Amino acid sequence: MTKTVLYARVSTSEQTIDHQLTQAREAGFQINDEDVIADHGVSGVNTKLADREGGKRLLDPLTLRKGDTLVVRWVDRLGRNYADVTGNIRHFMKKGVIIKTVINKMAFDGATKDPMQKAGRDAMIGFMAAQAEAQAQATKEAQQAGIAFHRETSPEKFKGRKPSFDRDQLEEVRSKLEAGLGHSAIAKETGLNRNLVIRIARDPAKAEALLARWGM
CATH class of the missing domain: 1.10.10 (Arc Repressor Mutant, subunit A)
Structure with missing residues (x-):
């Protein structure tokens, strides 16, 4: 019997795992509470999936099997490092696991044998992973610029x-x-x-x- 697992990650106290679960269920995914794997307060930039507590459980060979579905809000929940995200998505596809996103309703699996379909799928995975890393870098640069500005203009407030x-x-x-x-x-x-x-x-x-x- 196949199952659907949600992986959720939040990096700040303002974000919640429950919100990601609600979004997934509203999108039509049937997810049991015991099939939610989460990482709280973990950066997707600095911490690889395999180094997170929830990530370790997700990558455990017994957690997901062939035919199971892995749901994520978007690929940036898996991480914001291009190599890590693409590598893990390929790992799950090789196992026969289907990866689906709540946002944009994308689906990735390793079932197709058609070379053109493979190329299109891999290009989309690469694009989404690159976008996740680029957004993280842009956010970091904006934060650094903001800190520098406030340090100069409002040192006491800073x-x-x-x-x-x-x-x-x-x-x-x-x-x-x-x-x-x-x-x-x-x-x-x-x-x-x-x-x-x-x-x-x-x-x-x-x-x-x-x-x-x-x-x-």
């Missing part, structure tokens, strides 16, 4: 909100994390908000950079 912790507290949180203490225990001992402790634990480099921007 700093963002002043951190609610100082360097001593950051070092204390780090040392307690290394000692194996839980987030709640650290929050209680340091007097910091538990959510702040969690944010520091997840990205200590970001916390360090925030202090540096404020000269703390």
Whole structure:
């Protein structure tokens, strides 16, 4: 019995997996909740599909078999690296898996033997993967230009909100994390908000950079 699997990826907290699932179902795909594979807060530019937790599950030989369908909102959910995206799509097609997109309702599979159809299919895959990478690069350049502008024109605003912790507290949180203490225990001992402790634990480099921007 064949199945339909949705792979969803979000790279920011403003995006949601549920939105991608709803879009897929509204487009007519019958997807069970247990057949949704997702990666949260993962960049499609810097992290290859095989290096993501959800991606590893998706590429597991037991997840998708010949005749199954892999649904993605668009190919950029698989990634924004040309070589990685095209390589993975070919991998699934070779297995006999059909890849379908919610946007534009594209379908790719390896069933065709006609050389002209193969050429057209491969050209479309290459174009879509290249477009995904180009869009990511354009977004990155625009963000960098915006940051540079605000750094020059509004240096105080660029700093963002002043951190609610100082360097001593950051070092204390780090040392307690290394000692194996839980987030709640650290929050209680340091007097910091538990959510702040969690944010520091997840990205200590970001916390360090925030202090540096404020000269703390």
